[in-house]
Amino acid sequence: MPSRRQLLAGSATAAAGALAAAALVTPSASASESPLDWPMSRYDPAGTGYNPEASGPTDDVRVAWSHESTGWFRGAAAPIRLGNTLYAVGDGLLALEVADGERLFARRGPYTSSPARARSASYRTDALAVAGTGGVDGLNAGGGIDVPGVDRAIGQRRWRGPERGSPRPTIEHDPTVSPVAADDAVYAPIYGTNSIVALDADSGAQRWRATHHEDDVVSVSFGRPAVRDGTLYVANWPHQVTAYAREDGTQRWQREFDAQMQLSTTATDAGVVVTTRHGVALLDPDDGGPIWRRDLEGNATDGDAAVAEGTIFLSDGLETFYALDLETGDELWSAPFEGETEPVVAGGMVYAVEDDLFLVGFDAETGTERFRYQPTEAPLSPPIVGDGRLYHVNRGRVIALEEGE
Amino acid sequence: MTDDREDETDVAPNDGPADERASNSSGFEAVVANAIGRLRSDPVLWLPFLLAGLLSFAIDRRRAADALPVEAGVDDATVSVAYAIYPSGVTETVRPLGALVDLRLPSLAYALGLEALAVLAVAGAGWLTIARARGDPLRPERFGRYLLLVVGVGAGYRLLEAVGVGYGGGSLLSGLAVLALAFAVLVRLFLWPALVLRGEGVAASLAKSWRDARGQGWTILGLILLIGLGAWALAHAPVVGTVLSVWLVGTIHAVSLVALLERT
Numbered sequence: 001m002p003s004r005r006q007l008l009a010g011s012a013t014a015a016a017g018a019l020a021a022a023a024l025v026t027p028s029a030s031a032s033e034s035p036l037d038w039p040m041s042r043y044d045p046a047g048t049g050y051n052p053e054a055s056g057p058t059d060d061v062r063v064a065w066s067h068e069s070t071g072w073f074r075g076a077a078a079p080i081r082l083g084n085t086l087y088a089v090g091d092g093l094l095a096l097e098v099a100d101g102e103r104l105f106a107r108r109g110p111y112t113s114s115p116a117r118a119r120s121a122s123y124r125t126d127a128l129a130v131a132g133t134g135g136v137d138g139l140n141a142g143g144g145i146d147v148p149g150v151d152r153a154i155g156q157r158r159w160r161g162p163e164r165g166s167p168r169p170t171i172e173h174d175p176t177v178s179p180v181a182a183d184d185a186v187y188a189p190i191y192g193t194n195s196i197v198a199l200d201a202d203s204g205a206q207r208w209r210a211t212h213h214e215d216d217v218v219s220v221s222f223g224r225p226a227v228r229d230g231t232l233y234v235a236n237w238p239h240q241v242t243a244y245a246r247e248d249g250t251q252r253w254q255r256e257f258d259a260q261m262q263l264s265t266t267a268t269d270a271g272v273v274v275t276t277r278h279g280v281a282l283l284d285p286d287d288g289g290p291i292w293r294r295d296l297e298g299n300a301t302d303g304d305a306a307v308a309e310g311t312i313f314l315s316d317g318l319e320t321f322y323a324l325d326l327e328t329g330d331e332l333w334s335a336p337f338e339g340e341t342e343p344v345v346a347g348g349m350v351y352a353v354e355d356d357l358f359l360v361g362f363d364a365e366t367g368t369e370r371f372r373y374q375p376t377e378a379p380l381s382p383p384i385v386g387d388g389r390l391y392h393v394n395r396g397r398v399i400a401l402e403e404g405e
Numbered sequence: 406m407t408d409d410r411e412d413e414t415d416v417a418p419n420d421g422p423a424d425e426r427a428s429n430s431s432g433f434e435a436v437v438a439n440a441i442g443r444l445r446s447d448p449v450l451w452l453p454f455l456l457a458g459l460l461s462f463a464i465d466r467r468r469a470a471d472a473l474p475v476e477a478g479v480d481d482a483t484v485s486v487a488y489a490i491y492p493s494g495v496t497e498t499v500r501p502l503g504a505l506v507d508l509r510l511p512s513l514a515y516a517l518g519l520e521a522l523a524v525l526a527v528a529g530a531g532w533l534t535i536a537r538a539r540g541d542p543l544r545p546e547r548f549g550r551y552l553l554l555v556v557g558v559g560a561g562y563r564l565l566e567a568v569g570v571g572y573g574g575g576s577l578l579s580g581l582a583v584l585a586l587a588f589a590v591l592v593r594l595f596l597w598p599a600l601v602l603r604g605e606g607v608a609a610s611l612a613k614s615w616r617d618a619r620g621q622g623w624t625i626l627g628l629i630l631l632i633g634l635g636a637w638a639l640a641h642a643p644v645v646g647t648v649l650s651v652w653l654v655g656t657i658h659a660v661s662l663v664a665l666l667e668r669t
Contacts, residue, residue: 124507125507140506154564155506200472202472204474205474
């Protein structure tokens with residue numbers, strides 16, 4: 001017969017086990033599905049920057065709400081939206097109510113890019129893949145189990161990606177390329193390396209890795225990858241565009257375009273839109289051969305193109321914003337615009353941030369500038385679009401903009 | 406007081422010539438010589454941690470193959486002291502605590518079961534080795550308390566790691582100060598596992614370990630460095646790193662605890 005001491009010891013162990021099990025299955029704020037979800041930077045794996053279900057302000061904007069009470073937050077990457085939760089990154093992860101900006105949770109950490117929602121088979125909550133100068137992490141979209149008073153949680157980070165090192169200081173506002181998530185995989189360049197990797201969304205295990213210029217210590221600088229129909233397309237400095245099989249990383253084709261920096265890829269049904277230093281091109285998705293090229297006489301070193309309803313929207317990096325026909329590359333309209341940008345499209349409007357500061361709203365059909373808004377802080381992230389609102393990270397705050405008076 | 410503590414002053418049956426030689430020397434060398442003497446005279450002492458090492462190796466393989474997050478258990482730093490208070494060694498993989506939060510129930514049951522098996526293997530090996538080295542009968546209630554210690558200390562480590570609490574920067578001087586403080590605490594806790602298995606309560610043995618470490622700081626520090634560096638170095642061996650680290654370091658740690666305990 002067990003002694004009283006044995007019973008006490010057994011009870012204590014059982015209680016500790018029960019407590020641990022209860023904590024580990026504590027209900028968390030799991031994001032619901034919504035047609036207005038904006039689950040990663042540039043909206044979808046293809047990088048179109050276009051949600052046909054969403055709409056934003058059309059004539060003017062005003063601040064609907066501003067969250068600025070998280071003192072350590074400093075961000076420049078676009079937020080994402082999952083259900084009624086807005087996630088913003090800047091020296092940590094903020095989860096806010098979409099409706100009023102009320103804070104759901106905050107988790108400090110060395111994260112800099114936009115998160116990407118990755119579907120999870122083993123977990124009740126999705127993973128948010130996020131990059132920093134130390135590597136790629138998989139965060140718990142539910143926030144984990146809160147540790148009061150320190151903006152940290154048990155289980156806030158689910159996994160670490162490969163080559164996870166110490167975060168490196170940088171003066172860049174947005175130093176890392178945002179990961180892309182498709183189905184149960186995450187695709188991301190690894191900061192400070194010449195490699196792009198495919199990771200398992202549940203475990204962070206590396207499925208494949210592709211390395212450019214293996215003998216060259218200089219970083220090749222990747223653009224945001226684009227994924228469509230089983231293929232991943234990625235542009236990299238200085239001159240390459242490459243297509244990989246999503247499944248195993250087999251290289252399907254690689255094109256080198258001398259004398260032009262290759263900046264970004266957007267995958268469409270007509271082909272792969274590639275922005276370059278001087279212009280834009282449409283490549284055949286099967287072999288990378290050019291379908292058409294447009295020299296816009298620009299000078300871009302950054303930025304992406306949005307593609308919606310057969311039209312490409314991009315800036316030339318100098319002083320003009322363009323709308324081009326996707327099939328032919330012909331100019332549909334152009335408008336004055338300073339510098340590089342990452343435009344998004346919704347509800348017949350194009351939204352683009354100029355010089356990291358001014359939000360400009362164009363009529364997608366005519367190119368008419370409908371409004372211009374300057375926030376109180378800089379930089380202003382690219383927007384995401386929801387139900388009549390735009391959402392931005394704006395240095396130390398997160399803001400929602402709605403139709404003005 | 407129950408009879409759990411009656412044999413606190415028991416003389417281990419393995420005391421023999423090796424122990425006599427050790428008693429003539431002092432400190433670190435004496436404890437190590439005593440431990441080696443015990444292992445030579447009773448090779449069965451090697452068995453529990455060998456089995457624990459093989460089981461840990463199988464668990465490593467399982468962790469690496471399943472669909473859940475896993476991290477390297479071996480620090481890639483230039484040099485590292487992998488010391489865990491209780492005899493354990495180092496495994497090639499660990500499951501971070503964050504990987505268990507919000508798991509679906511079947512996956513949670515699987516993951517917790519695997520971690521429980523890993524803890525039971527190491528705790529069981531420690532219990533069997535220390536009891537045999539001391540010549541104690543196997544008493545399940547002592548194992549229960551020891552298991553509580555192992556689970557508590559292991560969970561504490563994982564908890565601190567999971568919330569990102571740890572020394573993360575600052576000057577070299579402040580770094581050294583934190584390191585010195587950490588070693589000072591570890592020295593004081595060194596005897597804790599052996600005292601628990603001698604039959605004292607978890608809290609009472611913690612206090613006694615703190616007291617009994619006085620005057621033996623350098624000896625214990627030497628043992629911690631030997632154990633910690635050995636565990637880290639052996640775990641780097643290809644393929645069999647986990648087996649070597651758990652088997653050799655776990656055994657030597659456990660027997661050293663008994664050797665030191667008998668000097669206090």
